[in-house]
Amino acid sequence: MSPVHTIPLSLRFGDEDSYGHVNNVRYFQFLEDARVHLMSRPAAQNSFMDSLDPDHFTLVGRQEIEYRAPLNFSTRPAAVDLWTTAVGASSFELGYAVRDRVEVEGSTTAAVAAVTMVLVSRSTGRPVRLSEGQRGILHSWDGPAVPFRRPRTR
Structure with a gap:
């Protein structure tokens, strides 16, 4: 199974702004929708979301995006490709590519x-360690580094 998961994305006419392309702030919603969809999918009889007990949830710690081409409204679904790029003690990083169509061939990467x-505890508000089961699910999605044009600084 490929570590890259493609989530179809239905664009709405209202996603476009006065410049005639999908507004940049909508992309973060696209990333969230794809993330929730993937994390809710079964992986080895368990989804990542099912691995969380009521005291634990995930929060966005950091987001970075690079826009590459305008994305325009179409009735044909766009796509969000999604994979894991790193797994730490209490955090993990996901990589994304937003494309103008589900089919890879002939598609344009918009971002x-x-x-x-x-991973955070509701009762303490503090980060908590990922379990081995959660780490296994995340590692099953391992893929390449995000191909940013400008090198990332750490």
Whole structure:
């Protein structure tokens, strides 16, 4: 199974702004929708979301996006490709590519992004360690580094 998961994305006419392309702030919603969809999918009889007990949830710790080409409204679904780029003690990073169509051949990448998620305790508000089961699910999605044009600084 490929570590890159493609989530179809239905664009809405209202996603476009006065410049005639999908507004930049909508991309973060696209990333969230794809993330929730993937994390809710079964992986080895368990989804990542099902691995969370009521005291734990994930928060966005960091987001970085690079826009590459305008994305325009179409009735044909666009796509968000999604994979894991790193797994830490209490956090993990997801890589994304937003494309203008589901089919890879002939598609244009409109944006690439990286999002760091942190597992947090509701009762303490503090980060908590990922379990081995959660780490296994995340590692099953391992893929390449996000191909940003400008090198990332750490």
